[in-house]
Amino acid sequence: MTQGPGPYRIGVDVGGTNTDAAIIDIAGTDSESRGVCASSKTPTTADVTSGIHTVIENVLSKSAVDRKEVLSVAIGTTHFVNAVVEADGRRLSKVAVVRLCGPFTTQVPPFSDFPLALKEIMKGPVFYLHGGEEHNTKFHATASLLTVKATVKSIQEAGVTAVAVVGVFSPLDHRGLHEETCKRLMQEQDSSLSVVCSHTIGGVGLLERENATILNASILTLARRTVRAFCEAMVKLQLNCPLYLTQNDGTLTDAATAAELPIKTFASGPTNSMTGAAYLASLDRGIANARSETQVLVIDVGGTTSDVCALFPSGFPRQAPNFVEVGGVRTAFSMPEVLSVGLGGGSHVFYDSDTDRVQVGPESVGHYLTSKALVFGGEIMTTTDIVVASGKAEIGDVSKAHGIPSQVVAKARAQIKRILERAVEDMKVSDLPVTLLLVGGGSIVQMDDLEGVAECIIPPRHDSANAVGAAIAKVAGEVDIIEILADRDEKAVLEEAKHQAIEAAVSRGADRDSIKIVAIDKLPLQYVTNKATRLVLKAVGTLALPGPNVPAVNGAHMSGTTVHGINGDAEREAEKKFRQKVEVETLASSVKFSAFMDIDAYRPDVRDHVWYIAPVDLEFIATGTGVLGTGGGGPSYLQYLQCLESLRNSKGKGTMRVVAPESLQDADVCVFGSWYGAPSVSGERMPAGTEILTAVDYSVKLSGYTHFEAVIADEIGGGNGLSTFPTSVYYDIPVVDGDLMGRAYPSLEHGTPYVYGEPITPCVAADGKGNVAVVLKAESNRRVETMLRSQCVDLGLKIAVACTPLTGSAIKQYAIPNTVSQAWYIGRAVHQARRSKTNLIDAIFATAPGRLLYTGKIIDVKRDVSRGYTMGQCTIAPLSTEEQDPSSMTGDVSTSSPDDSRCLIIPFQNEYLFAAYADAANPDDTLRHEVICTVPDLISILGQDGEAIGSQELRYGLRVNVIGMSAHPLWTDDERGLRVGGPEGFGLDMKWKSLGPYQKPRSVVHEFNRVTV
Incomplete structure (x- = not known):
């Protein structure tokens, strides 16, 4: 039946197996059909172009819509993220990383928290050059041309063509001056280098931004080839409308930008599916029944991956926290919290006849399903074949699946069920049953009832939810700036920033009248007196009707290039044979040790009253120090990575170990060194690794001591609660199970020994450039703090501080005991509760x-x-x-x-x-x-x-x-x-309000001690 006069939008999702399309009547979104005129699905083709051409032609034919009435085409794709999730070396490139950082950041090198499989594929040479900025956008000395030339030569010798350039604090200068200058100099030496600058990828937070930049650089060749194919399809379809790609947050970007920044589309497929599912089920209008005894999850099963997201009754997906993991890599993006696992309709099913073991995924035949799967005459057993053999669907030549042994079918079904249940469990935050919205063309792999799932709902057009989500995507404009607010009208500054965000959205195609400011973050910088504040704003609006000056197809100039198959012209043997023998969970981050162990059965290594620290102990302690941080203490995660690097490189050096406070002799000398400054700087200008050691060395010399036997944390809260462990390894001395605060506090005067009269000076401050400042004496402990703060501001808001060492007698009398153990027990409780889906708060309080x-x-x-x-x-x-x-x-x-x-x-x-x-x-x-x-x-x-x-x-x-x-x-x-x-x-006009009596924390050293002598 011929549709009305429109207007219409087309949404397309190009998955690893299928390509979906939907066409929506913008004027009919309040109807029962939600304006969906037609949808279609076709196998993703190797050349990309013909698959997109076919599926769009199908929806145009089904709907009888005049293509002149189509206002836009929006495409979402999972190709890029699939390559990462599968750790597919055929589609990923090695990446050289160039940090513009001066002497800083070396204590946490690039790739520190990458999964082992991805690190092996992606890790190229790493370089630390001069450059970068301070928090106030003051530039450091830049790398010389000679240095850049030498760097390019080394990259060429390594056979690497993809480069990630990461400058400290580069996002605060939108020009990314140092990064862009380095990129220009490198490409002048070798024009074949593909250089990605981190300021175009993410905001402040060096590690997460760098990780995302590495992924972007690694996938760049595939992205350019893929987007060229999309543009070619538009030309062949003779669609005279703009082409967009959907991004991680459900908004749109033009095709040319997406080809250079594919990382921003990594989660577009899952995001489109979730928003499309909610839209089709009318959750966005609050119509769906909000079940009080269940939680709502969406699983989108494609050909290669299954994506899981939790929804609120309003239909909005649960937002990710401050960072998002993609293929086990920690990155920073604003998008729904989505878990991707390597299970889809095209997943390989491996059978080892020698061990009688069946393994499902994570590898997939992807868009070769219709030629590689058994039911289509191929030779690779897939989950689709298992579905057919189970009698759950009639696909292809059913007889081809009859030859699969029944025990293989049973074991494969059991493993599929377990993978889905594990994915649901990982996205749940309680043991309540789940109401499940099941969407996606691969949803047939869900053959058995899932434990904990009370009800499964399949919305109308469920197999095209991703395409519907793409069709309804909006346009965003963002502003990320630092403004000096002292002596200025803050409201006026904020209004100007709002105007900039709105104009950014308009420039990207948003209808001005529909734009709303949806997010405003005001992040003051610490330890400065001019009210320097980082403003991050986001404006979102609907896509505007195209005017006479709108180009026919954004990025269509790319279509003149020959387009090759996404996975190459022929399938090759996977490089990493071991990936056929591991389960999808092994793609989790290599720093999540608790994910691969029985937490309840784990016992820390305590021998003869000495606790020898293992990686999983550090993981528990990091979580616990965050809880004890009471809002401060600096980020635990970065310090955790520094501890892991120290532990990994400790061979031939000291041993990372902990002893009880009472084991100290009265005459023993105990040192401490801690990080001091602004947390917002700590996450960007990461340490060189020499700061604390320098401060400790000078504090010992100035105090007159000639020896020291242990190290203690000044505060157990936050990252400073972990700062003792690298020091322990370097000097080969134990960490005392305790600290000087029992929590985190904002200043050094809050150390309990100093409250009770122990000396705090001489006090030493050191930075990564070798600058050292000393407070020999001050009129009060508070004065020491103000003097150090002045040095901290001058040295860039991130330094190390060490006060005069303390005796064993003072430690036993005035330190807070067993707080390292307390952090460990709290962290273990949190990880146990997550695993068992029991009450987190009860677990902590136990x-x-x-x-x-x-x-x-x-x-x-x-x-x-x-x-x-x-x-x-x-x-x-x-x-x-x-x-x-x-x-x-x-x-x-x-x-x-x-x-x-x-x-x-x-x-x-x-x-x-x-x-x-x-x-x-x-x-x-x-x-x-x-x-x-x-x-x-x-x-x-x-x-x-x-x-x-x-x-x-x-x-x-x-x-x-x-x-x-x-x-x-x-x-x-x-x-x-x-x-x-x-x-x-x-300065608070109130009395202390007690919560109740204090209970001394248990001691890991005492509880788990084994006598071996």
């Missing part, structure tokens, strides 16, 4: 007694750095009925507030200071505050996965749990402790 203070959503974050450090306030509101997620692992929410209408406010000075119930209509009305917890007791804000959220990571919309734990008696039983570490020490 090992570290505390109290759940509140559960809700962050609705406001205010920050002020005018005093040289970050002061602020976080406001958390109860969840509305629509926002409540029945899968939350929070326990009894009724304990969070006696009055559900009240919100919770948490002021912070880097760390969280107190928690109080407040009037939701006027949270700043202090007269109506009911304080429920204050320093020195610990207040921690946790995400839904149990990971702590630092004060610098607080942002609107995060669903959180707030917990409190009691402080050590050194803080609470003596007025000297309360005067420094309690409300009075922070």
Whole structure:
């Protein structure tokens, strides 16, 4: 039947196996059909062009739409991410990494947290050159032309043509001056080099941005070839409309940009599927039945991968946290939290007759399914063949599947069921049953009931949900800038930034009248006095109707190049034979040791009262130090990677080990060195690795000591709780199981030995360039802090500090004992609860007694750095009925507030200071505050996965749990402790509000000790 006058949009999804298309009548989106006029599916072809041509011709024919009425074509593809998930060396290139960093960042080298399979394929030579910026966009000295020439020569000798250039703080200068200059110089030496600059890829956070840049560079050849094919299809179809590709966040980009930045489309397929599924089920209109006893998940099963995402009743997908893992690689993108596993309709089914073992995936025949699968006359057994052999579908020549032995079918089905159940479990956050929306052409592989899934819903047009999601995608404009707000009208500055974001969206094709500002992040920089603030804004609008000046096809000029098959002209043997023998879980990150072990059965290696640290111990401790960080202490993950590098390279050096405080002799000397500065800088200008060692060496010399026997953390909270371990290896001395705070605090004066009169000076500050500053003496401990802070600002907001060493006697008297163990027990509890899907909060409190203070959503974050450090306030509101997620692992929410209408406010000075119930209509009305917890007791804000959220990571919309734990008696039983570490020490007009009695943490050394002597 002929359709009306339109207008129409076409969405296409090019998967590894099938290509889908849907055409939508924009004027009919409120109808029962949601405006979907027609949809079609065809096998993805090796030349790409003919598959797209066929599927679009099909929907045009089915709908009888005049192609002149088609306003746009939007394409989403999983080809790029499939290559990464499969660790496919045929489609990935080795990448040379050039860091413009000066002496910094070397303690965490590139590829540090890459999965082993991807590292083997992608890792090329690494170079550290001069360049980069400071947080205030002040440039460092640039690399010389001679250095760049030598770098290019080394890259050529390595046979590498893809290069990732990563400059410290490059995203803050939109021109990416140092990166772009380096790229130009390199390509002047060798024009064949494909150089990707990190400032075009992501924001601040060097490791995550660098990882994404590496992936982008590795996939660049495939991306260019693929996008050329898309453009060629548009030309052959004679569609006189713009061509877009969908991005990770569900928005659009033009084809030419996507060819150079394919990483931004990595998750476009899953994102389109999830938004399309919600759209087709009318969840975006809140019509779907919100089941109070289940959680809603979507599984999109394609030909190569299955993608899983959790949905709220409103239809919006659960957003990823501060980073996203792609193929086990940690990257930073704004997109729904999607888990991809290597299971699809084209997945290989391997059978080893010698061991009678069956292995499903992760490799796939992809778009060769219709020629390679048994039912299509091929010789490769796939999951589709198993489905046919099971009598669950009639596809191809059914008789070809009858020869599969019944035990192989049974074992393959069992493994498919287990992979899907594992994927569902990994995306759940409780043991509640699941309501499952099943979409995608490969959904036939789900043959058996899944444990924990109460109901499975297949929406109309389910097999084209991805194409529908592409058709309804919008356009975004983003701004990421640093502004000096001192002596300026902040509202005016913000309005100008909004205007820039709106104009950016308009320039990318958004209808001006439809644009809304959907995200505003204000991130003040710490330890500066000019109110320097990073502003990140995002504007989103619907795609505008094309005007007379709109080009016929964006990027169509690329179509003149010969297009080859995406996977080459012929299938070749996979390079990595071992990948046929491992399960898809082994593609997880190589730094997640707990994922491959029985946590309940694990016992740490404690011999003769010495705890020898293993990688999994560091993983547990890193999670625990985050919880004990009470909002501060710096990021634990980067310090965890530094510890792993130290452990991996410790052969022939010292042993990483921990001893109990009571094992020290009174005359022993204990050193400490910690990181000092702004967390926002720590994640970008990573350390050189020499800073703490330099500070410790000078502090020992200046103190007059000639020996030292141990090292202790000044604060167990955050990354500083892990900073002792590399020091332990370097000097071959043990870490004392304790710290000087029992948590994180914002200044050195908060160390318990200093509260009770132990000397703090001489105090040494050192940076990665060899600069050393010393505070020999000060009128007070607070004065030491202000003097060090001046040095910190001058040296770039990230230094190491070491105070005068302490004796064993002082440690035993004034240190907080067993806090390394406490972090380990908390971390283990969190990982156990995730694995078993039990209550996270209960698991934490079983090992570290505390109290759940509140559960809700962050609705406001205010920050002020005018005093040289970050002061602020976080406001958390109860969840509305629509926002409540029945899968939350929070326990009894009724304990969070006696009055559900009240919100919770948490002021912070880097760390969280107190928690109080407040009037939701006027949270700043202090007269109506009911304080429920204050320093020195610990207040921690946790995400839904149990990971702590630092004060610098607080942002609107995060669903959180707030917990409190009691402080050590050194803080609470003596007025000297309360005067420094309690409300009075922070200028708060309130009394300490106790959570209850303190309970000494258990000791790993004592609990797991084995006597071998």
